[in-house]
Amino acid sequence: MADVTHEIAERIPINLVVNGVRRTLDLVPWTTLLDALRDHLALTGTKKGCDHGQCGACTVLVDGRRVNSCLTLAIMKDGAEITTVEGLASDGTLHPLQQAFIDHDAFQCGYCTSGQICSAAGLLAEGRAADADEIRELMSGNLCRCGAYPNIVAAIQQAMGRP
Amino acid sequence: MNNFQYSRAADVADAIRLLAANPGARLIAGGTNLIDLMKENVERPSRLIDISRLPLRKVEETADGGLRIGALVPNSDLAYHPLIEQRYPLLASAILAGASAQLRNMASVGGNLMQRTRCAYFYDTATPCNKRNPGTGCSALDGLNRNHAILGTSASCIATNPSDMSVALAALGALVHIARPSGERTIALTDFHRLPGDTPHVDVNLGAGEIIIAIELPPLGFAQNYSYLKIRDRLSYAFALVSVAAALELEGNAITQARIALGGVAHKPWRSLEAEAALRGQAATVDHFSHAADLLLAGATARAHNGFKIELARRAIVRTLTQAADATPQSQSHKKIA
Numbered sequence: 001m002a003d004v005t006h007e008i009a010e011r012i013p014i015n016l017v018v019n020g021v022r023r024t025l026d027l028v029p030w031t032t033l034l035d036a037l038r039d040h041l042a043l044t045g046t047k048k049g050c051d052h053g054q055c056g057a058c059t060v061l062v063d064g065r066r067v068n069s070c071l072t073l074a075i076m077k078d079g080a081e082i083t084t085v086e087g088l089a090s091d092g093t094l095h096p097l098q099q100a101f102i103d104h105d106a107f108q109c110g111y112c113t114s115g116q117i118c119s120a121a122g123l124l125a126e127g128r129a130a131d132a133d134e135i136r137e138l139m140s141g142n143l144c145r146c147g148a149y150p151n152i153v154a155a156i157q158q159a160m161g162r163p
Numbered sequence: 164m165n166n167f168q169y170s171r172a173a174d175v176a177d178a179i180r181l182l183a184a185n186p187g188a189r190l191i192a193g194g195t196n197l198i199d200l201m202k203e204n205v206e207r208p209s210r211l212i213d214i215s216r217l218p219l220r221k222v223e224e225t226a227d228g229g230l231r232i233g234a235l236v237p238n239s240d241l242a243y244h245p246l247i248e249q250r251y252p253l254l255a256s257a258i259l260a261g262a263s264a265q266l267r268n269m270a271s272v273g274g275n276l277m278q279r280t281r282c283a284y285f286y287d288t289a290t291p292c293n294k295r296n297p298g299t300g301c302s303a304l305d306g307l308n309r310n311h312a313i314l315g316t317s318a319s320c321i322a323t324n325p326s327d328m329s330v331a332l333a334a335l336g337a338l339v340h341i342a343r344p345s346g347e348r349t350i351a352l353t354d355f356h357r358l359p360g361d362t363p364h365v366d367v368n369l370g371a372g373e374i375i376i377a378i379e380l381p382p383l384g385f386a387q388n389y390s391y392l393k394i395r396d397r398l399s400y401a402f403a404l405v406s407v408a409a410a411l412e413l414e415g416n417a418i419t420q421a422r423i424a425l426g427g428v429a430h431k432p433w434r435s436l437e438a439e440a441a442l443r444g445q446a447a448t449v450d451h452f453s454h455a456a457d458l459l460l461a462g463a464t465a466r467a468h469n470g471f472k473i474e475l476a477r478r479a480i481v482r483t484l485t486q487a488a489d490a491t492p493q494s495q496s497h498k499k500i501a
Binding site for chain 2: 012028029030032051052053056059065066067068071072073075076119122123126128133134136137138139140141142
């Protein structure tokens with residue numbers, strides 16, 4: 001652990017397009033994308049669960065790909081398009097995944113739900129899951145401690161248009 | 164997380180220059196392991212050098228029929244790349260056995276090679292750890308060591324390498340291309356990771372100012388007879404207790420080439436040239452696979468809680484070689500073990 005410095009870093013200006021809206025932020029470099037969304041942009045739909053990339057509650061889409069925002073430095077995503085759970089509905093109409101989670105009662109406490117839905121949106125865009133086993137495997141980065149997994153899988157299957 | 168400075172490298176030479184000028188700096192690409200370690204105060208870099216925008220994202224065919232994979236290709240893109248799926252399905256399977264879809268979207272190939280052990284004592288800054296603080300001792304030796312190494316251990320460290328991708332790369336005979344201030348060099352993947360010895364704080368043979376720029380796969384991809392079997396405490400999104408990458412070339416039922424690499428059991432992907440040589444020219448039978456397993460596990464030693472890994476590894480080796488010989492590779496989605 002040589003050469004550790006404790007000088008205060010300068011704030012760095014970055015641009016993000018969050019849910020279609022261009023946002024400019026001045027951030028210290030150690031601000032995660034998760035903290036930037038929640039604490040700087042007041043978008044608290046994205047949840048902080050473990051803060052270590054183990055639970056998936058912080059899942060958002062960066063340039064269309066699902067990532068753990070807790071392990072992403074906001075400054076590294078300067079210029080990126082970010083989609084959070086707040087950006088999925090359009091003109092007051094729920095995203096098909098949001099409607100499917102309601103239809104299938106795919107949550108209990110709800111804390112993991114925005115991460116589950118954003119992750120599922122990434123899953124649908126990837127197009128790699130064709131059956132329930134593949135959904136379970138490719139959603140394994142999203143934990144639900146209430147154990148709503150069967151209904152989560154059913155909701156995703158509905159949104160995929162598969163029985 | 165400690166305060167740190169941030170630089171965005173303009174090109175590879177710039178990254179090397181920044182590394183040389185900032186001895187406490189670390190490179191960052193996907194960040195999935197480094198940021199986690201920084202949150203735990205295990206890593207305390209004075210500066211992060213962001214290499215994520217460097218043009219190292221190509222998968223290109225080499226003149227000899229192999230592939231050269233840029234160090235910044237995301238793990239998910241590599242696993243689903245058509246040339247990997249067709250020619251090196253063992254590598255695709257191993258990558259998809261690791262982490263989660265989100266982490267695979269973030270993590271780079273080079274970063275995967277650089278990821279550090281998940282030994283709980285390495286993460287716990289309240290405990291001694293020779294890897295984290297050289298000379299302080301190893302808490303795992305007489306601690307909770309169920310997940311720890313059984314091969315190539317030392318009195319200083321019994322940590323394991325957590326990568327699945329590296330296990331497949333070891334079996335496939337991959338090369339690591341490295342840029343450095345004086346040019347480039349190439350090293351075999353099997354020589355890239357180190358055994359702990361009395362310097363467990365040095366995970367890899369990467370010198371100061373050196374950067375991984377590409378991985379190269381030789382032409383032989385073992386696309387017909389391969390399997391990657393990962394045994395873990397839950398069926399997905401967990402590190403391996405034992406994993407096996409097996410690759411065979413067969414003529415009829417006779418083995419002409421065999422590759423076997425183990426994960427979860429050592430400080431690096433574990434191969435035994437002796438075990439592989441013993442299979443050459445033999446029939447693909449359980450008896451011969453068992454003999455190879457014995458050779459691979461020669462010298463395995465257990466601590467208080469990880470003795471089960473030796474028998475687990477023995478059975479997993481035989482099972483994986485059988486899957487490879489039968490051309491029924493382990494599915495990473497449908498978890499029933501054939």
